[in-house]
Amino acid sequence: MREAEGGYDAGAGRIGAGPAAEAGLRILYLHQHFSTPAGSTATRAFQHAAALAAAGHAVTLACGRYKGAVSGLDGPWRLGRRQGRVAGFEVVEYDIRCGNAQTLGARSLAFLRFAFAAARLALTRPWDLVIASSTPPTVALPALLARRLRGTPFIYEVRDPWPELPEALSDMPREAGGQQRRVPQPVLAALGRLSNAACQQASVVVALTEGIARIALDRGADPERVRVLPQGADLALFHPAIPPWRPEGVGPEEVLAVYAGAHGVANGLGQLLDAAARLRGTGLRLVLVGEGAEKPALAARAAAERLPVLFLDPLPKVHLARLLAGAEVGLLCLAPVPAFAEWSAPNKLVEALAAGLPMVSNVPGRAARVLRDGGCGLTVPPGDPDSLAAALLALASDPVRRAAMGRGARITAERGMDARRIAARLVQVVEATCGHAPGRSRGGGA
Structure with missing residues (x-):
């Protein structure tokens, strides 16, 4: 395990060698909770997809309708989806609603519906690489299917560790808010097997912290293929010198x-x-x-x-x-x-x-x-x-x-914490992965 740095090759050679340097890659980026900066949720996937597109790769990002997210699309829905160009890459948005205020059952159903829709997309086009970004962990299912059936390599990004996270919440004392949304043990066991498969079969596992990286290693990830790419911020957008705003009714002395x-x-x-x-x-x-x-x-x-x-x-x-x-x-x-x-x-x-x-x-x-x-x-x-x-x-x-x-x-x-630098490192990891992934074939095995 090591932090991904400029110039480091995820395989055995130098970045820029091999097919990745010769032609743009066809990349399917799966992130159910995707948002542009116009939304109120995390924009890491937006920054990374935009950086990959700027590097000359053909990126298609598939997402659902997450509460607070703004996909950048405003066209009509047709057969439960819509698509269009955003910041230089293609966005496919499925009409699958999800949000933190939903019940556990409703969120679980949304996770599975998105995994099914994304699997169809992963198996019906010739991709060079799939990037599966969790949460939810079910986003790994389409990537695993594409690898098994079409030989497509994938990168598995772990933002939140599952089933470790819901298990930890279930262990909270009731008075602290725990044990109210307990995930059934058979479901946790199934998620554990899914996480094991994703960590073991991914060409690269990207973790946001060293602690999450250790979980990936415990689940069987190859230490040479684990990268820590931390959370970042848009340093131009979030800046102490921009015009400030305070809510109505808040006194200047507060x-x-x-x-x-x-x-x-x-x-x-x-x-x-x-x-x-x-x-x-x-x-x-x-x-x-x-x-x-x-x-x-x-x-x-x-x-x-x-x-x-x-x-x-x-x-x-x-x-x-x-x-x-x-x-x-x-x-x-x-x-x-x-x-x-x-x-x-x-x-x-x-x-x-x-x-x-x-x-x-x-x-x-x-x-x-x-x-x-x-x-x-x-x-x-x-x-x-x-x-x-x-x-x-x-x-x-x-x-x-x-x-x-x-x-x-x-x-x-x-x-x-510069999001642009972190996105540039992700581009390097992607290009190195596709230049040296074992058994790689142009067109994702098509």
């Missing part, structure tokens, strides 16, 4: 601490409300941006207890960037699940750092090391609202310290 992300069981946002209960009358207000199954209950509690918390609907990335530029502190919060320490690679962290915000976080492990090494934030123990409130007050009352940490945040983002 200190805003912003959390922007999912409002689900895994996020443990009740901890933020617990801290807010200790912050009444301090001039500090928490702003929670996003959606999820837990949001109605959180909003009801905040209203009943008159907490200094403002809830906003998901914002397009351009609007979110302006909110971060107008805030004073960024928030990172997860449920107190020990396994999250090395698995989490949240957009909310890299985007807030790129915006030059000092962070207050309750996530140990990788995120804590980033904040410590960059001098750009404070980490408190998970499940400790007193420490969380104290950290927020410490930054709210010390503008000089906030400014110093904000500078450190931007420097940290520039050094290791």
